[in-house]
Amino acid sequence: MKTYQTLAKLSERAHLLDGISGLLGWDQETYMPSKAAPIRAKQRELLAEFAHTIKTSTEFEKTLASLIDIESGTILMKESDPAKDASLRSWRRDFLRAKKLPTSFVQEFTRLTSEAIFVWDKAKQENSFANFEPHLEKIIDMLKQKTEYIGYKEHPYDALLDEYEPECTTKDVEKLFYPISQEIPKLLSDLIERQRRHPKKLPNIKLSADEEIEISKKVLNLIGYDWSCGRIDLSSHPFSSSYHPYDCRITTRIESHGFVTQVLTTLHEAGHSLYEMGLPVEFYGTPLGEAISLGIHESESRCWETRIGRTEAFWKFLLPIIQEMFPGKCDSLQADQFFKEMSEVTPSLIRTDSDEVTYPLHVILRFQIEKELIEGSLKTKEIPERWNALMQSLLGITPPSDREGCLQDIHWAMGGFGYFPTYTLGNIYAAQLFEVFQKRHPDWQERLQRGEFEFIKEWHLREIHTYGRRYTSHELIKKITGQEVSSQPYINYLGEKYRHIFH
């Protein structure tokens, strides 16, 4: 027991450092004076170095090795209990990943991507993929090298995916994404046809920065967001950032995209924040106090955004409140009609602007290209052509420029290959989980329309948050739903919902 505590203590130190770095990242996007950027980079680099040193230290390794066989993963701890065993397996997993990457490699990759972000930003403004290409090529070369350091069983891309979605392989993702890539384009054509009978008149009500914050705070108050552990600020892109269950923060946009987007974005970020707030504080610093994966994180945020926020029941509750907040701006709107209009589906060039139905197609496109780049079947310079061809086949549109095509996202410049798939994994998990939630609470829509949210939060807390990282994402889904992970519930949900709206 004492040895386990030693390990937990070391792990907590690394978590504290990661949390501090997270706060510095939040500050960077919200309040930091502009000229401080280079010194901030140095500060975060140093914290990463200290955290890495702890995680790969001989002390950590020796303590870990006395409780779990590092080679085989066999638990050696006497008086073992399943939760602690799970913790040991996660520590072993993280340790092995961390140990495999030479420090010099990590530092070089950090430098390369820091530079690449600036280059990408400029290249995007100038609409020149050619200017970004050499940097991207170097990143891909290093990522290929990384897959060799990390190792993989079947596909080199496994090694990258595994960072964001532990234990999930390229084959798993392909199996889940394939039916989506087949079904959703058909659904899309059908919906476009059906929407012709439903003319869109959605008013585009823009808000000031103050009003954006006001509406977000209102929504957060309504769902019972705990301000003693959280806050909201303005940044150029909305994000959520957490350092401990008692310090979870979200942001919203400085520029208005209209109040529907504002509400949905707030719910999305609140979903992330509620997950972190719900992690068991007594296990802070150990895997039992951590989130499972980006996919499960995204399933929490997507649940609040789409399964709660994109429902007629929710807008029947919220619209009158918004009408009262901003008199004269949207007085004549009717919730049912308004909900139908906000639900309109249109293929769009930009992932972050896309609707619930087309979003996964944007992700599948990126997953396909990442996989091909890492396995070497696609060359960096061929990206724009491949991108445009996939856009045409999946969404039926072709970007007029790379700025609206393969240059739109920051992820590749950051070296974040393997990240995109987790967005859609989140939707897939959320759909499976929501089926169970619906069975438990068949009256959820009536309650939602009355503005009840506590039972929703409580379900997530009890079923998901409280376990920390005790299970992998696929184990958790199995535990809650009794089923293997499958994209069928997600496909069914989209089809039924949107065919019902546009009947």
Place this chain on the structure above:
Amino acid sequence: MKTYQTLAKLSERAHLLDGISGLLGWDQETYMPSKAAPIRAKQRELLAEFAHTIKTSTEFEKTLASLIDIESGTILMKESDPAKDASLRSWRRDFLRAKKLPTSFVQEFTRLTSEAIFVWDKAKQENSFANFEPHLEKIIDMLKQKTEYIGYKEHPYDALLDEYEPECTTKDVEKLFYPISQEIPKLLSDLIERQRRHPKKLPNIKLSADEEIEISKKVLNLIGYDWSCGRIDLSSHPFSSSYHPYDCRITTRIESHGFVTQVLTTLHEAGHSLYEMGLPVEFYGTPLGEAISLGIHESESRCWETRIGRTEAFWKFLLPIIQEMFPGKCDSLQADQFFKEMSEVTPSLIRTDSDEVTYPLHVILRFQIEKELIEGSLKTKEIPERWNALMQSLLGITPPSDREGCLQDIHWAMGGFGYFPTYTLGNIYAAQLFEVFQKRHPDWQERLQRGEFEFIKEWHLREIHTYGRRYTSHELIKKITGQEVSSQPYINYLGEKYRHIFH
């Protein structure tokens, strides 16, 4: 040269950690969710541990010892230059201080004072010195132990003072404070008499939090504060906080104390911030990129607050701007009459509410008590009685309660003995420096009245900021003024200024 660079690199790492901790402190007072306090304490404790480890590491010691004899202070570096020599001396000094305190002592003291702050806060609310006394007694016991660890030549209090005002002794402070304790009470009686002929009609214009920030930002814009390296936020007490010349932040109060206080407080904090912004960025992480002492820091803030802000010329410039900002609130005010009214001198119970003339008496009282406690001639339980007696003899008033007496300040609960004297040292230095400034710029009042500030900033930058910690405070004063440190210019300034206002 390479060895010096190694030392600078190590020192920079410690500075980065200290800067991060500073930012966490800023966040704690501005935006942190309330429940995050305990985890924030853990984060900062860890950063302090890492910084301490670097500063006292064998690597640091060995590298330092190859450039300067740690025992004697003799420079060993070939191709020495005076700036680098000064740097080495500062490093040696800091190293010796850091080495002398056992880690267990530092940790225990941190725990004790963290707890004491809560106890003090409660005791102050309950107006019960008895409840705070046991904690304060422990703090004083530990401080006495600290003076033995650190060592001192003449008075144990030297060891504490030296932390905030390097190389300045108890005897130095006594010599500087004695004439003030003799002259200022006489000036005060005289002024009270004179003020009877000048009835005070100063309007007490309260501002909202938004207006407080607005007026502060206006003042900062007017003096040319660089927003690319700085910012201002709200907190319960105004403070300044810097992590690098490119990231310096100040705060202002959430609760209004009227616009005169608002303007003066802003100038005060701006003075601190401008000092940090003015430190040579190329020497960041080494003593040549650091501020000299709290006393010199305070001389910069007091200069902006009192020598610029508390002048008729400044208000002739600013008042019309404020009248334009808040129409209908103070339209009828005349700058000359207004300045006279805001300059009224009154003995007050609370240090932070006191005016320019009585402020040093509050500091002298605290210095006297701290010294007696550390030398053992005063017992903790005798503090209230001693406090009240000194208040009577220095300011002619007696606090009706300890809440308005010896419980008013947080400093002792924080263990900050030796800190208070630097406030008045700041005024003393500022007065000496301002004599030189006035000679260099005899037309400063006319220029100030026209709203010129650049020449003031430029003088401070060139004469003070640019040298970092190359000189001690007393060496710097000697270098700029040609004189030893003396409180006579400060006493003369107060007497002449206030006898002129209330002639």
